[in-house]
Amino acid sequence: MTPDFGKTFALWREGAAGPWHDYTHHAFVQGLGDGTLPRTAFLHYLVQDYVFLVHFARAWSLAVVKSETLEEMKICAGTVDALVNHEMSLHVKTCAAEGIDEATLFAATEAVENLAYTRYVMDAGLQGDFLDLMAALSPCVMGYGEIGLRLAASKASDTPYADWIATYADPEYQMVCENVGAMIDAAVTRRIGDLTQASRASVLQDRFCMATKLEVGFWQMGLNGQ
Numbered sequence: 001m002t003p004d005f006g007k008t009f010a011l012w013r014e015g016a017a018g019p020w021h022d023y024t025h026h027a028f029v030q031g032l033g034d035g036t037l038p039r040t041a042f043l044h045y046l047v048q049d050y051v052f053l054v055h056f057a058r059a060w061s062l063a064v065v066k067s068e069t070l071e072e073m074k075i076c077a078g079t080v081d082a083l084v085n086h087e088m089s090l091h092v093k094t095c096a097a098e099g100i101d102e103a104t105l106f107a108a109t110e111a112v113e114n115l116a117y118t119r120y121v122m123d124a125g126l127q128g129d130f131l132d133l134m135a136a137l138s139p140c141v142m143g144y145g146e147i148g149l150r151l152a153a154s155k156a157s158d159t160p161y162a163d164w165i166a167t168y169a170d171p172e173y174q175m176v177c178e179n180v181g182a183m184i185d186a187a188v189t190r191r192i193g194d195l196t197q198a199s200r201a202s203v204l205q206d207r208f209c210m211a212t213k214l215e216v217g218f219w220q221m222g223l224n225g226q
């Protein structure tokens, strides 16, 4: 069952159906679920993902700056907190067990796929407004929520990647997805009313679609690192 992360997200997801499937059913994801993903690929991905989350937290911080209501500020600030104080713990803990310390993670050189994705998102927010930023940020947040739930429901607990799956299936992470989804719905209503009638609808859809394709590239970068 597809989780409910708001009606704007559902519309964007449907408008990017092909890339969305490529993202959420990528070979990397299948390998996490059935445990066949090579450890080297996973660690390569995880180191890059730590750096990704640093830049992603910067982009969510920009969303705090671009907020128009206190409610928006609270959700965006809460998402920054969830990223830097919770999600990144998985990366730190898993990498520490492999002898990679946090200073090494922080100093890791970014892969081009990583750089392309994070700077695309940041530019969407710098060039555009709050909604441009949300369209570019939401595939990341909600996509992992969807993947985590699906893998957790498919007896994935035998895989060596059970911790990764549990992080994104966790009710706390799911709550972040739900809160962000509800906030995006309210932000759309506040700024443009009915999204389906809005002249900016296709620009926002394109941003969502591009971010989704960049997620596919990120998984592929992980696989290529094996």
Ligand SMILES: Cc1ncc(CN)c(N)n1
Residues within 6 Å of the ligand: 049, 052, 053, 087, 139, 140, 141, 144, 215, 218
């Ligand atoms: C590339 C990527 N996309 C999404 C997530 C989930 N926050 C992540 N950790 N990394």
